[in-house]
Amino acid sequence: MIEFRSVTKTYPDGTVAVADFDLVVPPHRTTVLVGSSGSGKTTLLRMINRMVEPTSGSIEIDGTPVGERDPVKLRRSIGYVLQNGGLLPHQKVIDNVTTVLRLEGTPKTRARDRAHEVLDVVGLDRALAERYPSQLSGGQQQRVGVARALAADPNILLMDEPFGAVDPIVRAELQTETIRLQQELNKTVVFVTHDIDEAFLLGDQVVILSAGAQVAQVGSPSEIVENPASDFVASFIGVERGRRALRPKSTARGTVLVDSAGRTQGVLVEGSQ
Amino acid sequence: MNLFADAIAWIFSPDRAAGSLPLSQAVWTHLAFTAVAVLVAALVAVPAGWVIGHTGRGREIAVALSGAARAVPSFGLVLLLVLVLGVTHKVGAATTAFVLLAIPPILAGAYAGVEAVDRRVVDGARAVGMTPGQVLGRVEVPLGLPLLIGGLRSATLQVVATVTLAGYVGSWGLGFYIVQGIQLRDFSQILGAALVIVVLAVVLDLAFALLERAVVPRGVAAVRRT
Numbered sequence: 001m002i003e004f005r006s007v008t009k010t011y012p013d014g015t016v017a018v019a020d021f022d023l024v025v026p027p028h029r030t031t032v033l034v035g036s037s038g039s040g041k042t043t044l045l046r047m048i049n050r051m052v053e054p055t056s057g058s059i060e061i062d063g064t065p066v067g068e069r070d071p072v073k074l075r076r077s078i079g080y081v082l083q084n085g086g087l088l089p090h091q092k093v094i095d096n097v098t099t100v101l102r103l104e105g106t107p108k109t110r111a112r113d114r115a116h117e118v119l120d121v122v123g124l125d126r127a128l129a130e131r132y133p134s135q136l137s138g139g140q141q142q143r144v145g146v147a148r149a150l151a152a153d154p155n156i157l158l159m160d161e162p163f164g165a166v167d168p169i170v171r172a173e174l175q176t177e178t179i180r181l182q183q184e185l186n187k188t189v190v191f192v193t194h195d196i197d198e199a200f201l202l203g204d205q206v207v208i209l210s211a212g213a214q215v216a217q218v219g220s221p222s223e224i225v226e227n228p229a230s231d232f233v234a235s236f237i238g239v240e241r242g243r244r245a246l247r248p249k250s251t252a253r254g255t256v257l258v259d260s261a262g263r264t265q266g267v268l269v270e271g272s273q
Numbered sequence: 274m275n276l277f278a279d280a281i282a283w284i285f286s287p288d289r290a291a292g293s294l295p296l297s298q299a300v301w302t303h304l305a306f307t308a309v310a311v312l313v314a315a316l317v318a319v320p321a322g323w324v325i326g327h328t329g330r331g332r333e334i335a336v337a338l339s340g341a342a343r344a345v346p347s348f349g350l351v352l353l354l355v356l357v358l359g360v361t362h363k364v365g366a367a368t369t370a371f372v373l374l375a376i377p378p379i380l381a382g383a384y385a386g387v388e389a390v391d392r393r394v395v396d397g398a399r400a401v402g403m404t405p406g407q408v409l410g411r412v413e414v415p416l417g418l419p420l421l422i423g424g425l426r427s428a429t430l431q432v433v434a435t436v437t438l439a440g441y442v443g444s445w446g447l448g449f450y451i452v453q454g455i456q457l458r459d460f461s462q463i464l465g466a467a468l469v470i471v472v473l474a475v476v477l478d479l480a481f482a483l484l485e486r487a488v489v490p491r492g493v494a495a496v497r498r499t
Contacts (some may be wrong), residue, residue, distance in 0.1 A: 051400055076402030086397025090415055090490030100401050132492030148401065 001027045002048060002156065002188065007057035009043055017043040018213040021057070026205065027155075030182055030189040034199035035209030041192045044213055045158050048190065049078045061156070076100050079149030079157040079187070083164045085141040087133040093119075093144050094129040100152040111151075118147040121184075123177060139170035143177075150185070159191045163198070175201055196237050200225070208233055279461035280468055294449055300469065303446035306436040307477075310371030311379075311429050318376045319421065322383020326417065327409045335384060339377035347374055347435045355442050367439045374435055375428040382424015386417025418488040426481035433474050447473075 002025035009018040017040040025031045033041040046052040047059055050071040058065045066074055087096045094115050095102075101111040116126050122143045133141050142162060149157055159178075163171040175198060182189060182202075193199055199206050200221040208216040208224065210232060217229040225244065228234040238244050246257040246265055255268040283289075289296035325331045350373065354366035390413050398412045440448025450466035453459075 049400065051396075072402050072404050074402075075400060080397075080400040082393065082397050082400065084393060086393055086400065088394060088398065088412060088492075089391075090492045092492070099403075103402055103407070134492055 001025065001062055002190065003060045004044070004047075005058050005060070007044070007047065007054045007059060009040070009047065009052065010055045016212050018047075018054070021213045021215070023207060023215070023218070025188065025190055027188045028186045029204040030191060030202055031205045031207065032191045032193060032199040032203035033207050033209060034193055034196055034203075035213075036194055038211055039209040040211075040213030041194075041209055042160055045160055045190055045192045048156070048158060049075045049080060051075075076104060076152065077154055077156075079152070079154040081142075081145045081149045081157065081159040081162045083161045084138075085133065085145035087141060087144055087148070089133055091132075092129065093124075093131055093133065093136070096133065096144055097129075097147045097151050099148060104152065115147070115151060118151050121150065121181070122147045137170075138166045139174060142166060142170075142174055146178075146181070155188055157187045157189045159189065161192055161194070164193075171198075178202060200237075208236060276460060276464055280464035283461045283465035284469060294444060296469070299445075299447050299449060299466075300473070303433070303436050303439075303448075303470070303473065306368065306371060306439055306446060307429060307433045310368055310432050310436075311375050311425065313368070314372045314375035314379055314428060315425065317372075318379035318424075319383045322380045322421075322424075323387055323409060323414060325380075326384035326387025327405070327413060329388075332384065335380055339381050342373065342377040345374075348438055348441075350374070351435075351438045351442060363443045364445075367436075367442055367445075370438075371432050371435060375432050378428040378431065379421075379424045382421045382427075383417070385424070386420030387413040388417075389420060390416045415490055416493065418490075419485055422481060422485045422488055426478065426485065429477050429481065430474055433477055434470065437470060 004021050004023040004025075007018055007021045008016070010016050021040075021044065023031075023044075033044055035041045043052055047054050048061075048066065050066055050069075053067075058067060060066070087093075088099070091099075094112060097115040097118060098106075098108075098111040101114060102108070106114070116129065119126055119129060124140060124143050124147065128136065128140065128144075133144065136144065142165075145162065149159075163174050166174065179202060191199075191202055199208075203221060205218065206221055206224055207218050210216045216236070217224055217233045224233065224237060225239065228237060228239060234240065241260050243259055243265060245260045248255045248268060249258050249264070255270075256264050257266045257268055258264050284296070322335070325335050347370065351367055351370040354370045355363055358366040358369070387409070394416070395408060395412060398408045403411065436446050437448035437451060439446045440450070440452045443449075447466045447470050451463050454463035454466065
């Protein structure tokens, strides 16, 4: 469990990135922080592994404030997936994946065996292990990034807009893979995105942030769609427009649902579940 | 009379193997001055440049220093140091002057190399739990190596040309022939010695150009090819 307690981050130039933020991140669930740019979501994520230090307040992992832990050891114990992978361009895929294990002193052969296992887990061909990141596609690089984060088998996985730089088809594929991985591995995942659809797809708990990391609403995707806490949330998640604003239309074969543009999006199945 | 033919004849004349300063000895002294100056400068400037590039501190000072140092007339510096250190320490004075000339380009190459590394890569390295030393040693230094070699390359070229001035304060290196040639009004000797210096410079430049390409990390070279 990760707990934010009245966390504030003010940058030296006076920008308040995060103001008095509280949140409980439940274990073995995916929590998605979603907000537009400037909402402080990445700052919040980076405070968990002390890449950013809060100005005041504390962040606790299983009751221990992260401020009391050595930042280097802390980071090695937490998986971190960056946008575009953040891989080391001069090292082969296998060496990128084994980075944390090697830093922790795992013998080379054992680290390599483990790396091959993790490559299987993220759905990458073992033959790619001897390639350099630049020789892979964007989606493959992103999977290597996930493999690197998982190699040391951390309990917590931080994902910072990991699928922001790949095309929509690959993104959809990676999102599906992420859901599958989470079902298999049961990590505590904190995921940052600006894409509300991605947030609803992946999140067990979704945290909608407005400027200065003010929590606009916390809840499951269903809770948020069914009962938006404010006009801001309603407009952010787009309940009045597009694919989420559906109305029934009667046809000869039963009721279908159409979106605001008049396109039929689905069929209303009565009496299920 | 053909000055170039005479100069080349001067270089290959059997007299060059004998006399008070044989040509081969002058070439070796010239190269030794260059090598020592660049090595000593590198010992100072490379670690300093890495630290500046890694921490981002002291960058302004380094930039100002390099800029100012480029404006220092090397001939004046050599003479000044001989005067300051005394005529008994001519070798030390000359070497010190060459070291001072070699520091700015090496310093610039070292910190520019580290600075040029993609910040996202450095961020990723920190985020997976590398210590600042590991980030420098395993990420910033290897990825910044081509620019560092570039700095060593321009330092070496500058020094190999400037070592000519050592001939003015002592009878060392290829510069001695030029200084002596001016006094004797022997133009083939002046041009012959100058040509040898040019050849040394070109050969060194070529060697560094090859080295610069060789140190580009493989994964990075793979992108450049496509």
